[in-house]
Amino acid sequence: MATTIKDIARVAGVSPSTVSRILSNKQTLYSGYATETITRVKQIAEDLNYRKNRSAIELVTKTSQVLGIILSATPTNFAQEIISGIQKEASLHHMDTIIAYAGEDDDALQLQALKTISERSVKGILLLGITLSPTNEHFLRSADIPYIFLSVAQSEPDLHFIASNDFDIGYQATQYLINHGHHDIAFVGANLESCVGHLRLDGYRQALKEHHITYHDDYVIGGNWLYVDGVHAVNILQTQVNLTAILAGSDLVAAGVMNRARQLNRVIPSDLSVMGIDGTLLCDVIYPQLTSIKQSFYEMGVQGTKQIIEKTHIESAYTSISIKDGASVTTH
Amino acid sequence: MATTIKDIARVAGVSPSTVSRILSNKQTLYSGYATETITRVKQIAEDLNYRKNRSAIELVTKTSQVLGIILSATPTNFAQEIISGIQKEASLHHMDTIIAYAGEDDDALQLQALKTISERSVKGILLLGITLSPTNEHFLRSADIPYIFLSVAQSEPDLHFIASNDFDIGYQATQYLINHGHHDIAFVGANLESCVGHLRLDGYRQALKEHHITYHDDYVIGGNWLYVDGVHAVNILQTQVNLTAILAGSDLVAAGVMNRARQLNRVIPSDLSVMGIDGTLLCDVIYPQLTSIKQSFYEMGVQGTKQIIEKTHIESAYTSISIKDGASVTTH
DNA sequence: TTGTACGCGTTATCAT
DNA sequence: ATGATAACGCGTACAA
Secondary structure, eight states: OOOOHHHHHHHHTSOHHHHHHHHTTOGGGSSOOOHHHHHHHHHHHHHTTOOOOHHHHHHHHSOOSEEEEEEESSOOTTHHHHHHHHHHHHHHTTOEEEEEEEOSSOHHHHHHHHHHHHTSOOSEEEEESOOOOHHHHHHHHHTOOOEEEESSOOSSTTSOEEEOOHHHHHHHHHHHHHHTTOOSEEEESOOTTSHHHHHHHHHHHHHHHHTTOOOOGGGEEOOOSSHHHHHHHHHHHTTOTTOOEEEESSHHHHHHHHHHHHHTTOOTTTTOEEEEEEOOTHHHHSSSOOEEEEEOHHHHHHHHHHHHHHOSSOOOEEOOEEEEOOSSOOOO | OOOOHHHHHHHHTSOHHHHHHHHTTOGGGSSOOOHHHHHHHHHHHHHTTOOOOHHHHHHHHOOOSEEEEEEESSOOTTHHHHHHHHHHHHHHTTOEEEEEEEOSSOHHHHHHHHHHHHTSOOSEEEEESOOOOHHHHHHHHHTTOOEEEESSOOSSTTSOEEEOOHHHHHHHHHHHHHHTTOOSEEEESOOTTSHHHHHHHHHHHHHHHHTTOOOOGGGEEOOOSSHHHHHHHHHHHTTOTTOOEEEESSHHHHHHHHHHHHHTTOOTTTTOEEEEEEOOTHHHHSSSOOEEEEEOHHHHHHHHHHHHHHOSSOOOEEOOEEEEOOSSOOOO
């Protein structure tokens, strides 16, 4: 049987409310308790090994110090960075976090995660790398809990998000390669059915257009952001003799591209320049170090958390992107 | 104002108990409700946008479907794999998870995380990659909640764990290199002040001993499992002309070793064989692909979760290790 | 400075 | 097949 404030009250010879007020540091609202009472109560609480009962507190206060995080099941390497940002900011405000995993394409799993989180009295919900089905979107809306999407921009205006501008990512990356003298540039490994992939492709095309480079269908090969997609793309692109640069949809794709190209005896970057997207730790670990468009994942977590905690009115925002220099791109 | 069971009861013209029983599918204990009542109540619940209040449920039932996870703050690449295993097994049992982050060397942060978790009525606590300070160890013990450590073996017999046998890891890795004709083998990047590092070093020494190879102090260079530790180690080992193989404390260290060695114009594996420990995704992504001792991280998560959920009596266990073949080791 | 009494939303027990 | 009531542990308005 766990110790309750009543037990402490009985032992201390005071009322439960006294214990409650002392243990939750509410004396300031009143003139204050006698120092003796305070220390005695606290001592007894410790002796009796007292633990707060969060359920009871949340039931009566109807609020909590908990943030809900819903994670896409795909083990994206940058989710960790976003979560770090959330944790950092949350701990600054003495908030805890609950994490629930949702499948990516599985509506039932999404709903399960949504329920798990919304049934607890969380202060807000952060959705990482997720796009909701219409039904689940409705469920989230009707839950009457503040929420914000992280790392994936949403098309509906009332679904707020903190993310990178994916058009800009595609545009700036391509621009960077063009500025380095490249003309025949492939774009590979992105999931072209996703909104993110689509926008990046648009940016890629726009950059080409502005430099009067004809868009070439054969230079675009889709995928699902994975290592194998990079390998696969290089296999297909073998026949393109004019190709001098590849823009990969993610750092992981870039790694696949580089390794497969190397197997085919192409030297990077002298034979082939490769550029990644994300700017994760992976860039520094592979050889040669990868030039990439760096997204501010940590910052997304921080900003999203701030919005939930501090703001009354949540609004969308883009976090900054930058070029992370490596050694995988050379001037052509 | 959120809908409660009472609201539904009023609208449906039944008692709150009826609604409670129907919504939590408890009819089977009784003869069963009229189908008409059941569908009507469920319909009204949906119309009114009813959400369960977990706090109230947990308060009255004094139990929950929640597993607590405490994570070391260091962003280890394999934590993700362990968590996947936990999630998988937990969802099989319809359990949710709460994750709290603890610093590695910061006792206060550790305690904070411990409190966060133990104040909620969790079914059990899984501690990932953590070693507790004596005070916090006592706190955990006195919380009266089942717990188990994952991935880090504990020395005290009543602190149960699921982990790899670190002695075996060091032993088998070294043995593998010796069997490939290597004689001058360095061991680098492990944190030698940690229990894990110490045990792996012991395994390394034992393997050398059994093959009558003299242990060489200069061949052991500590670190903290990081990429830079691998780089640093190679810098120091430059002068060791007889060295033909390096056993890295982790895959990340191995990546540092390989890249630095390459910068020094050593070809891997013909000039230098490199072996990693962990067997993470990184092995496949770097070039040449890394030969490594693979730990069963996913399995640790699964087993730990099973122990908490199914067992009345928790006990320690070692998960299996295996050689993950790559192309970074060659016969000497 | 401290105590009393009530209520949060739900489930369980007992009654009908 | 369904209802009435108590209880879970805590915070807080009000009383003293």
